[in-house]
Amino acid sequence: MKEKGRFGQFGGFYVPEVLIPALEEIEQAFYKFYKDPRFVAELNELYKNYAGRPTPLYHAKRLSEHCGFSVYLKREDLLHGGAHKVNNCLGQGLLAQYMGKTRLIAETGAGQHGLATAMIGALFGMETKIFMGSIDVERQNVNVHKMKLCGAEVIPVKGGTCTLKDAINDALRYWTAHVQDTFYLFGTAGGPHPYPTVVKHFQSPIGTEARRQCLEQIGRLPDMVIACVGGGSNAIGIFSGFIDDKSVKLIGVEGAGRGVNTTHHCATLNVGTVGVLHGARTYLLQDADGQIHETECISAGLDYPGVGPEHAFLKESGRAEYVCADDKQVLDAFELVCKKEGILPALESSHAIAWLVGQKGKLPPETIAVVNLSGRGDKDVGIVEKHRPVK
């Protein structure tokens, strides 16, 4: 490998020897192509005409009124596929094409990354296999159906806790056996180097656009940027645009599930400890021996016991702050955005909104907050209905 892939003490590439050449190949291809004019032009064309970039920065006036300060929503929910995941999939998918790989594999939790990968597999005419925890297959069955419609094979994973971490385990195992023709399209800003760097790069248009839009539409930078954090890809994407603007607070919101003092949450940066999982040194939810905990959260997309290593670094360096919202606050926020704005936010994104709504009365009225609305909530309507039947 050319680089160590470190963010301070975090990151790295802690993988079995057999995977090193494959990671090396991706690192090499990424640095060869990411600034290559032909690659950039092709990707930008796809961002624009396939995915629907740039996405609007929307001033949510009634939500702002409710909060007592200005709330702007970065509308990644309007992208093709319904979430920010398509940004990363187009980038890595195109990279896989340039590398001559014939098969895409991916893990998925909520099914959003699986769906985005399935779409891109269809777009590029590549064989696509999606690994998904069997519990997630059940709770996100609409996305499973969509993936299949796009021609992907969905492989239910029954190992361990049957959720996202186990899907990653099985995708890694499959990759080990098929490294030569398979590209592992990793879904979040975690995993071994070079993925955290690659994923951040392909998600960075969120931040670049949002910053420009703030200057154009508001005439100044926001006071804070808020994003939900599962593995951390939508958050690092929007943070990347503001990281050098020291006046802009960066806030990541994790899932407190049924409460951080229970065992039913996924607030890794809030209460986790440092360890090594899925190729990276980062914060983890684990016991004293290092066995990884089960996690629980109302949104499958945040249900992961680790977090991207750059977020661990941003936490430690103090540049970003990581907070959390519990399931009840999230459902309240979901309903509030529906009622006030006529927008159904994904339950993942509702975490970011929930924290912000909780700041009502605590922030000066001139505050400008930008929330990354990472996805739309259509996929979650059934789950919300279960918890909060509509009268």
Next chain:
Amino acid sequence: MKTYAQTFKELKRSAIIPFFVIGDPDYDTSLSIVKTAIDAGADILELGIAFSDPIADGPTIQKADIRALAAGMNIKRALQFVREIKNYKDIPIGLLMYYNLVYQYGVEKFFNDFHAAGVNSVLIADLSIDDADEVLAPAKKAGLETVFMVTPVTNDERIKLIASHTTGFIYTVSTLGVTGARQTLSNMVKPLIKTIKSITDIPVCVGFGISNPKQAAEVASAGADGVIIGSAIVKIIEDNLADKKQMLDNVKNFVAAIKNATAPNNI
């Protein structure tokens, strides 16, 4: 404490190296199983400490990890297990495990404590030679020998680098993929043994996918200094959970059959 070098030198044949997950299916049965394998002719032991997320392992060893964890296996008990085995016989023991367990315990303390218990080496499945600086100095200080993996996709330059940091043996992965029994021996294994042998004199032990006496004999005749058998033997435990006596008999017969098939006059 017997070293790998002494063992290979005395043997004058391929070493037979069965793999077990410590505490599978429970502490006491596991102890009987390992002792049975020693009596049946095991020359070196490869022992795993169960982890919740074993990404280099196939279904058989995943299930063994789950059984061991469910029966209460933890690092403290693993230490005790190694001590009990060493009291039974001075046989070289290599641990094969995942980094997070070592990391949480503290790398130096882990190496010191397990070396004191009688372990010869600690192979970390998800730590490549690129990050060896995190373990080499503490391993040396603790008195451990070092073992690293080479796979069919490891290039010559890397094999050289790996060999230069290895004092015990090179754990040679016979095929692309995770652990698991396989019908046929990978056609990558013989050329790989040859390549490694042309680069270094460090002993070469071959594992992943070796499932029966015939395959073991092929690997031995290709010049391997050791034959590591994991999933095939762990599967015997899985298949006989209801009948401990049968389990031990089958382990004994299997190890003996491997030993016999790989004897110099049989290959």
